Amino acid sequence: MAMTKRRSVLKLAGGTALGGMAGILATGRTPAYAQQKTVHWLKWVDFVPATDQMFRRELLPQAEKDLGMKINLETVNGNDLQPRLTAGIQSGSGPDVIMSFNSYTHLYANSVVDVAALAEEVGKREGGIYKYAQAICSNGKGVYMGMPWTVIGGMIAYRKSWLDEVGATKFPDTWESYREVAKKLKAKGRPFGQTLGHTFGDAPGFTYPYMWSWGGKEVEADGKTVVINSKATVDSVKFMTALWKEGMDEGGLAWDDTNNNRAFLSQTISATLNGASIYIESLRKPDQYKTEKGMPLNKDILHAPLPKGPAGQFGFHLLQSNMVMKYSKNQDAAKQFLSWLHHEANYRKFFESQKGFATPCTAKWENDKLWDADPVMTPYKVAAKLGQAPGFAGPPDAKAQEGLSKYIITDMYAKAVQGMPAEESVKWAESELKKIYSA
């Protein structure tokens, strides 16, 4: 057998492809592919699967071409964003851009880069960023911890024909009438359904605006004085207890964000607060989801905002933003990529793929023709405009986020529904909140 020397093999490899070690050594510079910048973007698995497909097949390859960088898209379950954020920040390495839910921006403010320049530019171009998005993404002093991406609006999806049958021609717009209609429907075995469980989306999405609409709030505008123990809150808890027995599906105490979708689609509840995913699913499979009369279910679904209370009408929607991480070595490239994503033509591709599931954070999009394409989706166009953030009347800061992630407001209602006297459950919430706000 002919002897082959180790050196000659190396030379051969270096000669055929410049990537070989000898080649690199010979030229004295790193190979081209190592110089290309890479941006790693971590976001949730979209509830509209078509969007993630569109990103992978269309938008990101385009971005790579336009920007001359490589884009790594990684998608994880929404509940797994926080562990990834924590791991990244503590170890100082991880994705360059990470999607934030609600006030993660405030929670991780020390570990992200200011993106105010981009936010201001996009705001100016698109008719201004909504107050809700500003409150969540900026610290009120001109720093943007996250670039507002979109709002996943929560609206009540309801069965038009079932409400008609009990004499409600439109969805009740006060809590009193909501309770009456729910009572009539529950008597027919078609209650309203809502979760009071430990789940990030639908539970606080219902309980916070409900509390606000009665005039209850966690703290004063100073963001320190806990004022939850008020007559307004106690009234709201008492009303919820009665409402739960009379008109709601009592299984809701254990629901996560998907249970109400399944319950609605299998026709065991007549209304529930949700993103548009119930309707979108029924559109996607018209043959599978039919009413008891054999009609396609999607023809019998309408959307409405949460009812008004004595203190007004509110909504708390999932606001998503993108944070550029401080530990990232590609901050400039990451900002460039975000800026590219927010070019109107590129952002439109995302917006249209969502079909109304996501409401942009700037005023310009409210009048987009997409909202006319399907009247059932029209109510979602104001989601970002009407939103309010936890921690009200204080700022949606880290303390507000702590209250939210401990499910204090949701548990206050859940405890009462399970039999604790209203005054006591409110007192419990007060003592928990005081611990947070006094620390």
Next chain:
Amino acid sequence: MAVTAVSGVVNRPIPRLRRLEDERWLALSLLTPTAILLGLFIAYPFFEGVMLSMTSTRVGIDGQFVGLKNFHKIWNDSIFRTSVWNTFWYTGVTTVFKLALGLWLAMLLNRHFRGKALVRAFILLPFIIPTVLSTFAWKWMFDPTFSVINWTLFQLGIITQRINWLGDPDLAMTSIIIVNIWRGVPFFAISLLAGLQTISPELQEAAAIDGARPWQRFWHVTWPLLLPVTMVVVLFSVIQTFADFQLVYILTGGGPANATHLFATYAYQIGIGTGLLSEGAAISLAMFPFLFLIVVVQLLYIRRVETR
């Protein structure tokens, strides 16, 4: 030793290796790799955890030393107290049931019947399937609306209303206990079966000849001989159950209204969900004294049993 006895004739080993002939050096060299591994992956993180729990560290913000402030805070935290009680209840109830059912199953499997190997393999299934997967299946079975358990009970005419498995605080705890038992019984059964097989059948036969009834044979022959194995199995199980996380995290997330929070799930919620790393560390460390006490008591007991 042979080498030293034949002095001067054969090549003597070089002194470096001779040192290993001393049992102390041999033991040391054999133990070192394990000690390094334990130090790196157990002692060091534990030490770091203790340090972390005494600071005010949040995610991305280095904290200062605050002494025992975090422990003071959790001591006054009603959710933490609920979690402590829940953990003890959860561990206690499941261990009793797992032991009883596991022992019963082991005794059955110790008999001779056709297809014994196959049955033994099947028994292990709950233990083999990744917990996350099987727990998701249970989650569907406990679903408030689509529960197959409710459906069956309803069809059999046993219930008229849906049972709110994961929504009612007591039932939610019962549900996670059921799932834990289901998952843990095979471990008990197989380990105890191994223990049973080491007991010589002659002892049983001798007792039978002397006129011992089956129950007496179990109580006076099998049980005392099986006790050391049982204690070790219980010890392992208690440690694992006490620190359980995935099952509760998937089934209830600690809800409804914190009724099913355990040490680990609450530590996760505070440490990761709220970003209070130091307080989360304090909560997980609070597990330590309890576990330590349980382990010490059990180990002492095992020693007593073994030396009896």
